[in-house]
Amino acid sequence: MKTKNILITGISGYISQYLLLTKPQNVNVIGTARRRILNRPDYFPQTIIRLDLQKDVFSQLEQLTLPVDAVIHTAAMSGLGACEKDPQLAKRINAEATGELARWCQNRRIRLIYFSTDIVFKGDAPPYDENSRPDPINVYGQTKWEGELKVRENYEDYAIGRIALAMAPGLNNTSNFIDWFVNRLHNGRQIPLFKDEIRTPTFTPLLAEKFWEITLSADTGIFHVCGAQAIDRYSLGKAICQYLGKGFELLKPISLKDMRDYPRPVDVSLISKRTMAKKGVEIGSILSYLDKMFDKKGTSG
Numbered sequence: 001m002k003t004k005n006i007l008i009t010g011i012s013g014y015i016s017q018y019l020l021l022t023k024p025q026n027v028n029v030i031g032t033a034r035r036r037i038l039n040r041p042d043y044f045p046q047t048i049i050r051l052d053l054q055k056d057v058f059s060q061l062e063q064l065t066l067p068v069d070a071v072i073h074t075a076a077m078s079g080l081g082a083c084e085k086d087p088q089l090a091k092r093i094n095a096e097a098t099g100e101l102a103r104w105c106q107n108r109r110i111r112l113i114y115f116s117t118d119i120v121f122k123g124d125a126p127p128y129d130e131n132s133r134p135d136p137i138n139v140y141g142q143t144k145w146e147g148e149l150k151v152r153e154n155y156e157d158y159a160i161g162r163i164a165l166a167m168a169p170g171l172n173n174t175s176n177f178i179d180w181f182v183n184r185l186h187n188g189r190q191i192p193l194f195k196d197e198i199r200t201p202t203f204t205p206l207l208a209e210k211f212w213e214i215t216l217s218a219d220t221g222i223f224h225v226c227g228a229q230a231i232d233r234y235s236l237g238k239a240i241c242q243y244l245g246k247g248f249e250l251l252k253p254i255s256l257k258d259m260r261d262y263p264r265p266v267d268v269s270l271i272s273k274r275t276m277a278k279k280g281v282e283i284g285s286i287l288s289y290l291d292k293m294f295d296k297k298g299t300s301g
């Protein structure tokens with residue numbers, strides 16, 4: 001099978017580590033990073049180019065010497081709080097730079113795969129499928145939705161994968177909800193968890209495999225890549241404790257109503273007929289992937 005050169009933006013990020021871990025054999029990854037990253041030839045791809053999304057994307061991509069078959073765009077301003085603090089920067093990185101990248105792909109007839117989010121929805125009319133209309137209520141959701149629109153307006157050979165909470169320990173100096181949770185549990189620190197924030201979490205390696213499948217297919221449009229079960233954070237916390245054989249003493253149920261910093265959607269549960277039925281991929285239930293997340297001593301991998 002012919003080797004494909006796939007450009008992944010944001011190669012240092014949490015999701016990218018799982019894309020690298022699950023990379024198909026016939027794929028050669030070219031990464032982008034905005035800073036120099038630690039030389040880990042065992043993990044990071046051989047070719048890494050500098051790309052800062054605050055600067056013009058076109059001129060920076062001139063450094064590319066290899067032909068590119070597809071781009072997977074993971075790089076983003078992904079912190080909800082950070083986006084609220086600096087909406088202009090969030091718009092630049094998540095929306096405008098995505099538009100420049102989409103035009104770059106269009107000019108070269110290169111397929112573009114865009115990582116988006118369940119937070120593009122308001123959260124008052126779940127579950128959301130691929131035909132539901134986004135109506136974001138915070139800066140992160142708004143700028144990611146604008147990023148989606150930029151991808152769609154420029155070129156028809158695109159796939160937008162909206163993901164829910166990705167769950168699996170962070171690899172290679174990245175971290176995730178599960179690391180935060182297990183750390184606090186082991187250090188005997190209280191764990192505040194929303195009782196009324198509902199998501200459809202996915203097991204990150206399965207999510208990454210799904211994105212490779214989409215990338216290497218000719219399928220276009222929007223895909224929801226989500227878990228099979230909608231769950232609130234507090235119940236998720238209880239399920240993790242139960243699995244680890246721990247009590248619930250450290251878990252503190254809190255409500256979105258207690259938070260005044262910025263609007264957070266209540267229930268952005270995703271469903272998908274496209275990724276589950278059409279593709280025949282079963283994205284595991286919460287408990288089956290909790291099983292894979294921890295060893296029996298309750299340490300994250």
Ligand SMILES: NC(=O)c1ccc[n+]([C@@H]2O[C@H](COP(=O)([O-])OP(=O)(O)OC[C@H]3O[C@@H](n4cnc5c(N)ncnc54)[C@H](OP(=O)(O)O)[C@@H]3O)[C@@H](O)[C@H]2O)c1
Nearest residue numbers: 010012013014015034052053074075076078115117165166
């Ligand atoms: N993780 C989830 O549960 C989740 C859920 C829904 C959607 N998503 C979406 O999935 C994608 C990947 O998420 P993630 O969790 O892997 O995010 P992440 O760990 O925060 O990684 C973001 C990546 O973007 C890069 N980046 C940030 N600002 C940049 C800039 N100005 N120029 C160039 N690169 C920049 C970061 O580089 P540095 O290392 O240099 O900062 C990092 O490599 C994002 O698009 C996010 O919106 C994630």
